[in-house]
Amino acid sequence: MQNIVIGGSAGSFQTVTAILSSIPRNYPHAIFLCLHRLKNVRGGFVEALSLKSNVPICEPYDKDSVMPGIAYLAPANYHMYVDANNQFSLSTEEPINHSRPSIDVTFCSIAKTFKSNAIGILLSGANKDGAVGLKAIKDAGGTVIVQHPDECQVKTMTTAAIKITEVDHIMFTNNIIDYLKNLK
């Protein structure tokens, strides 16, 4: 089983829904979503993502176990970690890069826990969150993909990542989808 972690902020919602509606049902891998949301918009996000998704979307409870075929969304106002025993762990530590959930936090923990079985994907966004985390995944032996800055509504996040990491792929949404569909 591979562990795919997707980080996104401003301008990433459509790409995320495109991915979730294109991957096959009964997907054999686990998906983790760490997406910035507007402050105070705490509800409704799971529902919005679920509308077209082929896999169930779930905001995990603390210490839930990771299962394949589910897309886990970092809950509003919590950082989301995955511990070595494949359990989620949540925290309300101060925001990092002005963000809670922070993409760096989730990416770094996925890197440590899943090492070469981690795939990090960073999408459109307006701050630098995620760059350090993506590097951590790469350094731990995982695969890292960045959405093509030309396709990003806001390219701050993706260019920040490309600057500090030699990423494996810079891809448009369609290619990301093909990549995930064919993932063994």
Add this chain to the structure above:
Amino acid sequence: MFEDPDILTFIRTLRDYAGYDFSNYSEKSFLRRAEKIMMDYKLDIHGLISKVKSDRLFLEKVVKDITVNTTELFRDPQVWHAIKYRILPRLASKREINIWHAGCSTGLEVYSMIILLNEMGMLHRCHIYATDLNTDVLNTAKAGVYSYRSISEFLENFNKVLCENPYNFDEHLVVTHEKYFDINKVKDTFKIKPEFLDKAVFKKHDLVTEPNPFDVAYDIILCRNVLIYFNTILQNKLFIDFWNYLDPFGSLVLGIHESIIGPPSAKYEKKGLIYNKKVF
């Protein structure tokens, strides 16, 4: 479970020198705190260990830095609605009600409860207990003084909980902020009014190593966003402890993303967001 030998030594030192036990804290968030502490004090793990050994005040500071103290006024309004409409009505006929906020941080949850109870006319019958490991946050809680800027975003939830009824959209009450707070935007202060300050007993208490801090059985225990920092072993121990400390008809209120999944779940009946003590 922690594996890194240096981290294990650090944790053992805190236990041997001061009786704190972090060995069953959640691995990743604990490590992140430890890394932040080393960065802030410009120490590596060995420097950190020797400094906590030689300097007791520093050790206490480090323990405080390990704890995560974020809290809000009326955090997660749906939980407060559950308390208001599901728990408190069941206690309406009780002469004395005991409420414990375990891991109360700077007290915003405690004052939320005091305000809610006052609005429901139940405050005079309630004993409110609040504990935390970190004495700095307890001092803030006792003083009831906050920065307005840090609180203002929570006032929307104050209105939601106190003025709206999710079961009856026609109901709309008016509760002013001035009734409970002295607000000075220029000085950036937000103070709890004096008449509500002495309603709770605040006390230092370690959930991991100490028994029930007060000699009472509780009708409500709130332990929200504290257990997320513990691993499953420690969480399960506390769910049993809380069960023992609850009154036969008592309720346990957890954070909105916390749940009882292990064996202790048999001892509780889950009703929406609330866990009620099951008595066999």
